Amino acid sequence: MRKLPLRRVATLLLPLLLGAALAQTFGRPQYGSFSVVIVAIFAALLWRTPQSSMRARAKRGALMGLLFGLGWFAGGLWWLYISMAVYGGMAAPLAASAVVLFSAYLALYPLLAGALAAALAPPATSRPWHAARGVGAALAFAGAWTLAEVLRGTVFTGFPWLALGYAQVGNPLAGYAPILGMYGVDFAAALTAALLAALTQVSLRGAALAAGLLIILAVAGQQLANVRWTHPTGPQFTVALLQGDVPQGEKFRPERLAPTLSLYGNWLTTLRADLIVTPETGVPVLPEDLPPSYLHTIATALRSHHAQALLGIPLTRGANQYTNSVLGIGAAAPYRYDKAHLVPFGEFIPYGFHWFVRLMHIPLGDFARGTFHQPSFAVDGARVAPTICYEDLFGEQLAQRFRNPAHAPNVIANLTNLAWFGDTIVIPQHLEIARMRSLEFQLPTIRATNTGATAIIAANGRVQAMLPPFTVGVLTGHVQAYAGLTPFAWAASQFGYAPIVLVCLLALGVAIALARTRAR
Template identity: 70%
Template sequence: MPESVTAKSAPRASLLARALARPHWLAPPLGGLLALSFGREHAAGLAVVALAAFAALLWGTPLQQAGARARRGALLGLGFGLGWFATGIWWLYISMAVYGGMPALLAGAAVLLFSLYLALYPALACALAAALAPPAGRGAWPLARGLGAALALAGAWTLAEVLRGTVFTGFPWLALGYSQVGGPLAGVAPLLGGYGVGFLTVLVAALLALASQLSLRGTAVAVALLLAMALGAARVGQLRWTHADGAPLRVALLQGDVAQSEKFRPESLAPTLHLYGGWLERLRADLIVTPETALPVLPEDLPPHYLEQLQSTLRSAGTHALVGIPLTRGADAYTNSVIGLGGARPYRYDKAHLVPFGEFIPYGFHWFVRLMNMPLGDFARGTLDQPSFTVQGRRVAPTICYEDLFGEQLAQRFASPSQAPNVIANLTNLAWFGDTIALPQHLQIARMRSLEFQLPSIRATNTGVTAIIDAGGRVTGQLAPYTAGVLLGSVQPAAGVTPYAWLASRLGYAPVVLLGLLALALGAAAARALPTIRD
């Protein structure tokens, strides 16, 4: 080969060698791989593989100083988080650019900046976990030190996720536990909740990643622990804390498929009222559920006697209905609400957890909202312990769209076992996000709520996914997204309170925070007790 060709090849080889020696560039693609496990069936293992590869990357440094490892861990965590969130919540661009009228470049920048903010949480977790892990060296890590590093990563990750789900009212979308719905680890949800499932997911991934640092004997122990965890989760998943209560309820779930661009236009009001009013008058079921704001105007702006006519028709037919509609509280306070029709007494539920920028404008961000052509404003909040809607003697607990992401808040309704819900009903409108992965992601979240409380869930959505979910988190019926129709089926009410519901109703996030702190403390103790690496 001519020398000139060899000389030109050498720099390329050295560039590749340097890239492999400093593999920070791998973090964002691995984060993107993790994002692909959300909203997809049979993808629970993908999340574990992505996290295991990332943990091996996080631990694969010979840096001796804990501070240096922490800085490297923060950088890796930031890159991983950016890939994770930018890939997983890109659909926010649709709401801002397509339906909000924001310039495309500005909308894209907003999604990127928001993803960067969310990435700060895994960056914080990885900085702490990397500082507590030993440096990679020529010899294997001691088993106790390796297990301590795995616990530290799981604990720090879980605490960071709780922070992400609570700071500034929280954004727990893509919380790791949701990726495991349908997987073997989901069986522990009635005990530990979604955050607890996420803790075990990180721990499993970390134990897999330890194969890159432990001796053959240590790896065998880690594999044995993995098998024990899998068997334990399967066993726990067979436990039943709730039981069937009464006869199944016949339900009719409405999906109007009203385009978001048309939903609030005055000329669209009459067709929308005709669509939902016709269904409510004709259908016969124990419970009919409409989507969020199916009736998109205040009661005083409806045609005369519209609601009174529906109430009379439903009562005479022995049918109950949960109807999404905006209401007022006082002179100038608006609420995103649900009213119950067909019962002997009026029923009202006001959304308790509002969406930032959608239902309230954070302080200092009115300029941002003015860039969008959306009917936004500041809504009033409902309380977390509002009563359920009674249907055939069973209690149906409404939630409105985004607030079903907050299991610890929903758990407040289980503080009194005698008044605990028997069915969860979510009324949703995701038309803001188009025909995207946001729809199955939200369905996955609803399935986690059913797993945590071992209760059936029913979902009525504007564009999808309208579905019936049993107490084991399995979808037993659903409508195709972006079609107008009615999902008819039955749902078996359940009674009882899971350990997760009991603890969260009294202690909120404290149990999962204590779990994360305990794991972190054990990791720190292992780091202090065994500071050196065995050659």
């Protein structure tokens, strides 16, 4: 009688622990392949149900997906607590509850994936699955998993942080990024995991087929990584990426403003580089609150050095509207970029949640949005596309700037401030995301951050140079602009998320067809 409760506890605890283990693979590219193994174990557990009823299998799969998701997101996004409790002034119990509730919301998506994948898989029996049923179950898992990930990345403005595809930047599956973007890598990783899990379920013939498909996936990914869709254009230009390491607790204090302005003002007026980039809100106040000659002095010095700068600064638009923006300084024509994809609660307040934001003390918490079609900043003939912090998670939205190939970006420039989250895994997690954007578009990415990771990323997604996090310094280097469109850049610019959704639906359709054929 005692064995049943213990077995039940183990059944509930194992997916939770697997999700927590998956969370630890993000921001650690050397362990990215382990993420596939962990998801494979989850898939194998998902299929270990003997119920013949699809409804019963879906119910069990939903519970396992929910528990897996809770471990995954709570284990990988715990640093959100720091922004709310330490810097937002929220009571610790309320901040911790907010992280748990947010993780529970995000876990609804693996819940959906688990329910669908389990429902479409055959019941577990003492006899091995036929090869066709094994392949069908693997396709159903990959399609359901990736479709749920796309939903998580789009519903309520989306939150694709910790998507499985990001953990693959250091392995052969990253080769699918220029073809179908991060979600294409996500699908390849989920399919790989499901085929690994199928090895424990299928017949000898099925195992041989699954092994063959695994080899094809890995080899194809490696070969695709060697295909160049973009090419160098124009001469290299020099960059200076600024990392001020201004503590978040001090950044908006009046007594800290003068040292911050002096630090960045000195860099901007004395450094010699074709392009100088500050972090997000490197200048943390509106232009009208600056010393009268501050921006003019910087612009004059830049022009005398034949240099230009991208300056992170809040701006106004109309009456009582603020924008999280980038100013282009030193160019002949004025340039401004307004952040298009804002952070819920941090930069805009969702309807009905003003009471929640009032519990925190974050300045400028409700910004106006920019558009997804803003022009790039011209530097020595190269088009540099700014993104601000969180919005570089959305490759399909960045792809909108590639709709007109004649004006497509040649370099991506990300301005970020992660000081809200302290010295945590969030910094390498975000670097991993930036590397994926370079892989998708086969363009170099330059990152100027307040606390890290300030880096130069090559068009092949590799980090060429990086400053140590939480140091004050300047990262200098040469950047080669690239021209051309990857298949992902073209398809996403024209059709958004439709191509990867179609892939998922086709996988689910084939899975259903295989199941019906075998049933007959």
